[in-house]
Amino acid sequence: MAMIIRQEIDLSLTENLIPAVVHIRQYDSTAKQIACNIYVGGAAYTLPDGAVVSVSGTRPDGQLFQYGSDTDPEVIWIDGTQVIIAITDVMSNAAGRMAVDVTLTLDGSVAGTFAFVLRVQASSVGNEAISTGSYSGAVEAVAAAIAEVYINEDGYLVIESEDGLNLTYSMDDEGNISIDYEGRSSGVNI
Numbered sequence: 001m002a003m004i005i006r007q008e009i010d011l012s013l014t015e016n017l018i019p020a021v022v023h024i025r026q027y028d029s030t031a032k033q034i035a036c037n038i039y040v041g042g043a044a045y046t047l048p049d050g051a052v053v054s055v056s057g058t059r060p061d062g063q064l065f066q067y068g069s070d071t072d073p074e075v076i077w078i079d080g081t082q083v084i085i086a087i088t089d090v091m092s093n094a095a096g097r098m099a100v101d102v103t104l105t106l107d108g109s110v111a112g113t114f115a116f117v118l119r120v121q122a123s124s125v126g127n128e129a130i131s132t133g134s135y136s137g138a139v140e141a142v143a144a145a146i147a148e149v150y151i152n153e154d155g156y157l158v159i160e161s162e163d164g165l166n167l168t169y170s171m172d173d174e175g176n177i178s179i180d181y182e183g184r185s186s187g188v189n190i
Contacts, residue, residue: 005032006084011102011114012039019099020116024087026095026123032087035079036102036114044081052105053083057118060096095122 009020022034038045047053055076056066065088067075076085083102102114148160 003031006035007033008035008037008082009116010037010039011083011116012042013045013104013112013114014041015039021119022116023119023121024092025121027089027092029087029089029092032092034085034087034116036083036085036116038081038083038104038114046081047078047083047104048106050106051078051111053078054103054105055085055100056103057091057098057100059091059094059098060120061094063090063094065090091118092120095120 007022009022010017011020024032038047052068052070053076054066054068056064058064067085067088069076069078069083074086075088076083078084083104085102096119098118098120100116100118102116103110104112104114146159148158150158152158
């Protein structure tokens, strides 16, 4: 059974609240949910039957997202006085701050709009498979991206990769391999 982390925030139909800021990590999607407590005049508001809620926003890279409880009930749904939003890959892949709108619709008309800020903290590694995987998963991701392996004219092993990390490999005279990616280095003895 997967663990779900649910963060609660307060949204009001009648009060001018400072928008809540929800912090998540880049690529962190399957275990995170936001539970929006809905209030009217300071009292919890139970959303009526037939209400539809949607969530939309523009990521820092300019890409839009939009989900509705009528079309995407696995992403956004109503639970009594709460609107539950499951964080998706689309929401969490671009690091930065984004305004997110939650819109309540009754009988086809907008009854209220709420806003919060989603703050996506950049992953320490710019590759989702490596960032979210275990060590063996990271090794599999790098191995799957190997495009070519050969011996160069100096007799050294050369590995070319298509992994998106800009990996470079070098071997010294003693056979020690150094792997550099995006300015970081690690030594491997083979």
